[in-house]
Amino acid sequence: MLQIYNTLSRQKEYFRPLHEGRVGMYVCGPTVYGDAHLGHARPAITFDLLFRYLQFLGYKVRYVRNITDVGHLEHDADEGEDKIAKKARLEQLEPMEVVQYYTNRYHHDMEALNVLPPSIEPHASGHIIEQIAFVQRILDHGYAYISNGSVYMDVEKYAKDFPYGKLSGRNLEDIVTDTRELDGQDEKKHSYDFALWKKAAPEHIMHWPSPWSEGFPGWHMECSTMGTKYLGEEFDIHGGGMDLMFPHHEAEIAQSCAALGHESVHYWMHNNMITIAGKKMGKSYNNFITLQQFFNGDHHLLTKPFSPMTIRFFILMAHYRSTVDFSSEALEAAEKGFARLQEAYTRLQKIQPADKTTVEIGDLRNKCQDAMDDDLNSPMVLQALFDSARAINTIYDQKASISSEDLDELRKVWKDYAIDILGLRLGDEMANDKSQMSNKMSAFNGAVDLLLDIRLDAKRNKDWATSDKIRNNLTELGFQIKDTKDGYEWTL
RNA sequence: GGUCGGUUGCCCGAGUGGUUAGGGAUCGGUCUGCAAAACCGGGGACAGCAGUUCGAAUCUGCUACCGACCUCCA
Known part of the structure; x- marks a missing residue:
């Protein structure tokens, strides 16, 4: 309760x-x-x-x-x-x-x-x-x-x-x-x-x-x-x-x-308040950073821009009655942590169920609910989700398996707590809205896939020069390429 | 000065009287053509002093430091 x-x-x-x-x-x-x-x-x-x-x-x-x-x-x-x-x-x-x-x-x-x-x-x-x-x-x-x-x-x-x-x-x-x-x-x-x-x-x-x-x-x-x-x-x-x-x-x-x-x-x-160097961030101290400045990185205390979801995640990492001390370093840590959560969520959608569950998925839903019931303890919810992310990764790596029922429940808990309650946008809009994806977008995706298919052939031929060139050049353009067992993944 | 709150590992940040927080960073390993990611593992902590207790980071007292409010502030 x-x-x-x-x-x-x-x-x-x-x-x-x-x-x-x-x-x-x-x-x-x-x-x-x-x-x-x-x-x-x-x-x-x-x-x-x-x-x-x-x-x-x-x-x-x-x-x-x-x-x-x-x-x-x-x-x-x-x-x-x-x-x-x-x-x-x-x-x-x-x-x-x-x-x-x-x-x-x-x-x-x-x-x-x-x-x-x-x-x-x-x-x-x-x-x-x-x-x-x-x-x-x-x-x-x-x-x-x-x-x-x-x-x-x-x-x-x-x-x-x-x-x-x-x-x-x-x-x-x-x-x-x-x-x-x-x-x-x-x-x-x-x-x-x-x-x-x-x-x-x-x-x-x-x-x-x-x-x-x-x-x-x-x-x-x-x-x-x-x-x-x-x-x-x-x-x-x-x-x-x-x-x-x-x-x-x-x-x-x-x-x-x-x-x-x-x-x-x-x-x-x-x-509670958000602090900056231990002092309350506020109009009267004139030490505030606007949300727009966070989003576009346009402030001397910011090393780079931070996405709105990184900001949201950063705030949810602390309990609402505690002060949170802002620093660019803390935000960068939050950004990486959030990316980890996003990754796990994306993988959760791709996992194929097996006959039985061999990984400890625990009582995730109860943990999340207990945490929220305890005066909106969002850090504890996140902790539970991170624990769950580890299990998801293990399954995704095919070092463990999950039953169909458990998988459904796991997906539901993530949807309920990560998406609906914590309000995190975990970036599966693309995957879910394929039908609404524009022609331009799907052409673009096809082109990137084509390049990586070529790279895959090069790899099979041990043509590392071509393979690395494609990966390095795409990386320079801002893509992240990950090799998998018999293919690849990419994100922009 | 008054009222209230805080002090946790390299950083951010949870927490319960006795059992791994979590994330980031870092180190080692597995995997990999290399890389990335992932996985496994390691190190590292509860401001100080005293008390209560079989046992306290967690309760009590004192000290130190920090902060919020007392003026508009989210």
């Missing part, structure tokens, strides 16, 4: 959905004012893994991942400028052009990583009315106050009735003493009060009418609003990066409790 680590209780808990057979999950998506970097891939892949596994288990899952396209201020002050508005000003674009541009690019990158699209991808800007209503509810319940056209959460009042800080393990006293003095906070009662609605400064481009002022919703409002709109006042899972735990998720809890009188989320899940 699936166990997931709940940040609220700081331990693994058995997952029991609110409604039999159905799961609602909400994950904090990107703020679309720049290209997605490796750090963005982590939650996307982590919760994609969860999404896929829940579906595999038979749940009907509604997965909501938002697009933040309004409301994140650069500074916590009146003069603060919206990130998207700033980008729009700098690039002389409509804010919505910026939003659309980076949203498209985000989708493109996610597709490359084989991250499934969520069920609903709501935009903050498309839910202003709902957010205003949400703020109004908090006001009605007395947990917020209006100041100079802005609405602020009255954290002190709230903390008297609800445990503020329970998610991140803070108490109000700590926050009082530790919050820095920032400018432009005069209109707040306390520095730890946070904005629910912000009055727009005259030069602010993005603003909407509200009962309180022409302005925009506070930073944390969209998730509370859209989560409950699409998943209900209570739902199962809320995910996001650890760096969002405080203040973002803490504020979400406070908003929900203040508006609804109870919490919304049952299981809070947080993925």
Whole structure:
């Protein structure tokens, strides 16, 4: 049975959905004012893994991942400028052009990583009315106050009735003493009060009418609003990066409790950070490498380009609650490991069954399931698959055999866990879609086969010069030639 | 300063109180015209100190170092 680590209780808990057979999950998506970097891939892949596994288990899952396209201020002050508005000003674009541009690019990158699209991808800007209503509810319940056209959460009042800080393990006293003095906070009662609605400064481009002022919703409002709109006042899972735990998720809890009188989320899940030289990779450190840069190798820390599947594999090699330290060296190791897995999968499709199984194929399916049930332990799943790869290679080398039933089961486990759950594209699309292969492609394949047939003849005649010339020249062109017992294999 | 987490072999990274993680690299062997791939095998580890225990990398305490959050951040 699936166990997931709940940040609220700081331990693994058995997952029991609110409604039999159905799961609602909400994950904090990107703020679309720049290209997605490796750090963005982590939650996307982590919760994609969860999404896929829940579906595999038979749940009907509604997965909501938002697009933040309004409301994140650069500074916590009146003069603060919206990130998207700033980008729009700098690039002389409509804010919505910026939003659309980076949203498209985000989708493109996610597709490359084989991250499934969520069920609903709501935009903050498309839910202003709902957010205003949400703020109004908090006001009605007395947990917020209006100041100079802005609405602020009255954290002190709230903390008297609800445990503020329970998610991140803070108490109000700590926050009082530790919050820095920032400018432009005069209109707040306390520095730890946070904005629910912000009055727009005259030069602010993005603003909407509200009962309180022409302005925009506070930073944390969209998730509370859209989560409950699409998943209900209570739902199962809320995910996001650890760096969002405080203040973002803490504020979400406070908003929900203040508006609804109870919490919304049952299981809070947080993925850890990707580090680079031990430091968190992030916008604020300006040490990030975008996914596009990985894909085309265009960064001084990268020795070469890395395929999206190498990136996905690299992230899955570590458990989602551990930090992962990026380095080009680590990625190269991941690339080779992934190639090994791919190779085994390709061979698995070619294996011919025999009368009986003479190799230990073990309880692969159980191992994979146990690993996934244990808080999505993808490294353990991969370990099991690698063990299985060894067995597959042995069979492929005809040093062992496998029965028809065992082979079917083995193929099914790989399909279920490697392809469907881990979401690895193991590159058999060509083999499976022969019918859809273009004429050009099949002509090309035929030409390469022809060359290697000639080489095979040369080898039989012990004409090593011709044989090596063909192989070396093809290798130079990027082909990988492997001799087999009585033939050859090639890949590009 | 507060809260939380980490420290595993050459590198990346799992893990359980007693039994091989896995991947990469490396070394040796098998196979091969050579190569590649594959297979077999080897070496190499749990930050330090103290404690609990028959037994601890795994539990407890202390120390050192690193990091995250406390401001936007995935």
